[in-house]
Amino acid sequence: MRKNPKVSVVMSVYNGAEFLRESVESILSQTYTNFEFVIVNDGSTDQTSKILSEYEDRRILCIDNGKNLGLAKSLNIGIRHANGKYIIRMDSDDVALKERIDVLVDFMEKNPTIDFAGSQAFYLEKYNKTKNVFKVPLTSNKIKSKVLTNPPFIHPSVIIRKESIRSIENLYDPRFLNAQDYDLWERLIFENRLKPANIKLPLLYYRVHELSISNSVNSKQRYFATKVRRRILKRFGISGNINLEVYNKFVYGGDLQRYSCMRLAHVLGQMYNVNRTKFLIPVWSIKHVPFYKYGIWGIKLFYVSGNNRLFSVFKQLTFILKSLLSFRCQ
Structure with missing residues (x-):
């Protein structure tokens, strides 16, 4: 484990062996080097544990839940183990551009009033990298308007200033089995009054595959997103x-x-x-x-x-x- 890292990259993985190696190596090959990589294995039953055991990089900290706890609880565990000034999210099936951490850290250092920020992303259609961009609003005002209806960030693109969330015991709400990010952005913006931003550059290949667009997943996503909108209307x-x-x-x-x-x-x-x-x-x-x-x-x-x-x-x-x-x- 690296001592005094400036950045903590936090990933949770559950049965993600198919894309895990590509995702992990995209972080390990970053141009920015002063980071730790906290990976939470959420009770995987495929080859995930074997793949993680092959890495001897001292920047990696692997945490094994022993059983499946879900994304929200696993991310909270990873964040509690994070030592960096900044926390960067990463998903186990996405691919980071090599300058991703460099650009995010530079942006946060130059904009000390920003509490958390994301970026645009290229679509990754299972195995095929595209130049099609998943666009999100850039300014704080437009992000706050967007959150009234939909998530204004690409979840695995985000960097968070740790000091800004220090008072929040559990960043992610375990009651949300889907739309955990939408729930989080809404609370950070309206309850905690944190200031958001998005960077214009795409810094991530965001993977879209059959599971993520299936009817069952969409139904669950809509159910939990509706819970967020109910809370918005109540505000x-x-x-x-x-x-x-x-x-x-x-x-x-x-x-x-x-x-x-x-x-x-x-x-x-x-x-x-x-x-x-x-x-x-x-x-x-x-x-x-x-x-x-x-x-x-x-x-x-x-x-x-x-x-x-x-x-x-x-x-x-x-x-x-x-x-x-x-x-x-x-």
């Missing part, structure tokens, strides 16, 4: 399953009838009004309620509902134009 004084259902349809692009559009306008209007006193989102930025699909009648709804107050004059004009084009196509 704005909004409760009720109907309001949550309409808001979720809005997030996922589901079909909204006229009544649902009016209810959604009420929800967003209340969020906007509460935000004017609580300042949860410094710069309000959220997409239109889809009134435009009702053409001229939708324009009336847009103003009667008060939804127009949420947008600049330019965006209101854009909405009117879209509504008129929609009416013309009907």
Whole structure:
């Protein structure tokens, strides 16, 4: 184990033998060298233990849970063993670009007011590296707006200033079996009031494979993401399953009838009004309620509902134009 590392890279792995070696070696071959690599083996039953035992690099600390505890608990264990000033996340099936740690540390050193940051990433389609970029918002204001609907970070791309989370006993909530990262970003931003950012450069190959896009995984992901959105609405004084259902349809692009559009306008209007006193989102930025699909009648709804107050004059004009084009196509 390296003494006095500036960076702690934390990884949890469960039955990840297929991609583990490539992932580990992408960290060990970084241009930045002052780091420790904390790897938590979460009760794997495949060749994961054998692969990890082959590494004799003194920067690696392997922790064996003995049984499967889940991602959240395993990451909390890894973070408790982290000694660095910065904690960098890494997944066992992704591949880091060789300058990744260098760029992240340099960014945090030059921006001492930033508490945690991520980066863009290239898509890695199972075995094929692509130049297609998974883009996330860059500025703190845009990130805070994005978290109202979806995670604003690529989880394994993130670096966290350890001092900023020192008072948080368990960073990840073990009750979240999926969407652990969305839950975390929402709490860090709204409860702990930490300042986020994203770097413009892609620093990671983010792997997408069959399991990550399966219907069962998506269903679980949506269930736990909905729990986060329920908490978000509660922060704005909004409760009720109907309001949550309409808001979720809005997030996922589901079909909204006229009544649902009016209810959604009420929800967003209340969020906007509460935000004017609580300042949860410094710069309000959220997409239109889809009134435009009702053409001229939708324009009336847009103003009667008060939804127009949420947008600049330019965006209101854009909405009117879209509504008129929609009416013309009907």
